[in-house]
Amino acid sequence: MRNFDLAPLYRASIGFDQIADMMDRVLSGDVNQPTYPPYNIEKTADDAYRISIAVAGFADEDLSVEVREHALIVSARKSEDESERTYLHRGIATRAFERKFQLADHVRVNGASHADGMLHIDLVREVPEALKPRQIEIARGNAVTKDVVDAKAVN
Numbered sequence: 001m002r003n004f005d006l007a008p009l010y011r012a013s014i015g016f017d018q019i020a021d022m023m024d025r026v027l028s029g030d031v032n033q034p035t036y037p038p039y040n041i042e043k044t045a046d047d048a049y050r051i052s053i054a055v056a057g058f059a060d061e062d063l064s065v066e067v068r069e070h071a072l073i074v075s076a077r078k079s080e081d082e083s084e085r086t087y088l089h090r091g092i093a094t095r096a097f098e099r100k101f102q103l104a105d106h107v108r109v110n111g112a113s114h115a116d117g118m119l120h121i122d123l124v125r126e127v128p129e130a131l132k133p134r135q136i137e138i139a140r141g142n143a144v145t146k147d148v149v150d151a152k153a154v155n
Helices: 007-012 017-026
Strands: 037-043 049-052 062-065 071-076 097-100 107-115 116-124
Touching: 049 071, 062 107, 062 116, 071 116
Parallel strands: none
Antiparallel strands: 037 049, 049 116, 062 071, 071 097, 107 116
């Protein structure tokens, strides 16, 4: 495994700490990332996404979806006591889990639904008006306007 030194990135950039931290986490080589439960991430529109998580065997009250510190945290804990049941074969895993998804800036959770053993979480990216591209009008000739403050009016 290669080791990357991200120190130059920290020294040469301001305000990109989240990106550097994310790259650091990805490149850390953490092989033991959880694979349960399986999930899909799909793009449903230009600024809309859906996370679908397979949660067979869990009821609505067993599931928790929350947003905390730019992260979407999905967790489940089986509420009923299954010690009274005797299984000959148990192939449906209903063990507790916590799955964390990092959210980019301006991405918010629009809603969640649970149907047919799938938990669907809809996300939308809402870019503020100030950050959207805008067209700048070009003035002709010497018609550049400047706001000049009269020194006498200020004092």
